[in-house]
Amino acid sequence: MIEYIIRRIIQIVPTLFGISFISFSLLMLFPGDPAEIIITTSSGYEPAKEIIEEYRREIGLDEPFIVQYINWLKKIISGDFGVSWTTGEPVLDMIAERFPASLQLFFATFLISAVFSLILGIISALYKDRALDSIIRIFSLLGISIPSFWLGLILIWIFSVKLRILPAFGYGNIEHIILPVLTWSFSFMAIKTRFVRASLLKELSEEYIITARAKGLPEKVVIIRHALRNALIPIITYFSLSMGHLIVGSIMVESVFSWPGLGSLLVESTIKRDFPVVQALILFVGVLFVITNLLIDILYAIIDPRIRYGGKNV
């Protein structure tokens, strides 16, 4: 088990290098000259060519790409993510300031959508092709097809404009989080519900299910003890991979509800061409993704004995 975890951690290292390389390359891929952008945004007027040239030498932008990357990587490893080109604030502080808001929103959404999609998916599989199943399937189809920014606006219109019971935007109190979570959960759990249903139905068609039924076990036990345990393996993968949507999904929801999280920070800094912030955010998401993947793999080994004992026996 320990050996397995260590092996997985070693495998992560090249992935991390890849992520850092890509997030650094973005600086080069963006249109526009970084040195020019910095001087323009900080001074407010168009600088002369000589000034740009000198500044470029000053911050090392005249060096070859690889050298720049290595210098940048050295700084990152020592914890220096640079300062924002627009505000002059350290990037790390900016992310740290916005992170809790995103985390709150994400975990509330993740928890609610995971619990509900599991329950609805199991019910759907149990009542396959009957009325209850159809209702749940229609419901998840709606969740998949309704864009979340539109749903968010509709919810704001109903609950904030018409009923006046919930705030349309803002951050801090519990009532602020209700609408964003509701919006995000709806689309988040729709696909998951379908996934749970499909995985469970697949397991129920396996041969060991006949064995379990032949023992005289009630259907409830067959599903929970036998089918669900196996279905959980793909379900957990899928659920955990969706954690990577922490920033991607939050961009939409955070913009609609003016939620001060990483998603809206990413939008703001991209518009302002604030590269150190964008780079750091992308690196951050990537690392988060890799870490959740590692945790999934460890979780796998706990649920699936075939992985836990892999390599030792046939």
Next chain:
Amino acid sequence: MSLKKEILSIEDLRVVFKNPFKNVAAVKDVDLKIYEGEKLALIGESGSGKSILALSVLRLLPKNAESSGKIIFKGKNLLELNESEMREIRGKQIALIPQNQASLNPVLTVGFQASEPIFHHFKVNKKVAFDKILKLFKFFKIPENRAKEYPHQFSGGMRQRVLVSMGLSTNPDLILADEPTKGLDFTKKNKIIEIFNKINKTSLIITHDLHFAQKISDRIAVMYRGEIVEISSSKDFFCSPLHPYSRGLLNSLPSRGLKPIKEGRRKYIKGCIFRDRCDFSYKRCRIKPPLLNVNSSFVRCWLYD
């Protein structure tokens, strides 16, 4: 034979799979009795409906399968029982020993799975049931310390022994074993033969392995395209098989000349189902023969009328 008590009596059983475009009858007009203490081997090629027959006894077929006729077990027609009455019979009175390939749950320990029928039916706690299964494991030479391992860590032969222990754990009145030697090599097969000879239980053993059937069974029933074409005592069957299909099967054995049965042509045939492949077919075979009684054997062939 007539003095013996019937444990299971299948009468006029027909299993039809309902599909949107075409209904398929997998089992047709099957009459079969299993007597107390005997081992009946049901032989036939793949797709002949052997496993379907076993699963229909336990009423474990998919929802689109419809069974008609009677399956009388201890005076009750199993086809008329409700789900909860059936659950009392499954695993407790009639046990299934499934095929060994994917019949064990990959994420549960073999010991737990094998002891499940005990603690479920006898309402004892899991520890007691586990200890009980360890004794059975010991009897079948599965090391005690491996009971907490998972199916993928077991070889095919060991998995089969786990399934046998599981089936026997509740001391059922009848055992249905589905292809117990499938996928096993010669030495492992011999171990399974040894085990089945040790078991003193009324059993219906489904197999396409003639050698295995000969070694373990008292009587043989031959199934072909969903119908039973011959029921004979094991001894008679291997000395003088009656039905042309049975003769063909035996002649196709390597030890008896490896002579294949003639290819068939038509998919669906009226009358005798074997007539397109039969060397002896004549005009009368266009009418379906009944199961005829010939010196205490039964055969579905006009040659014996």
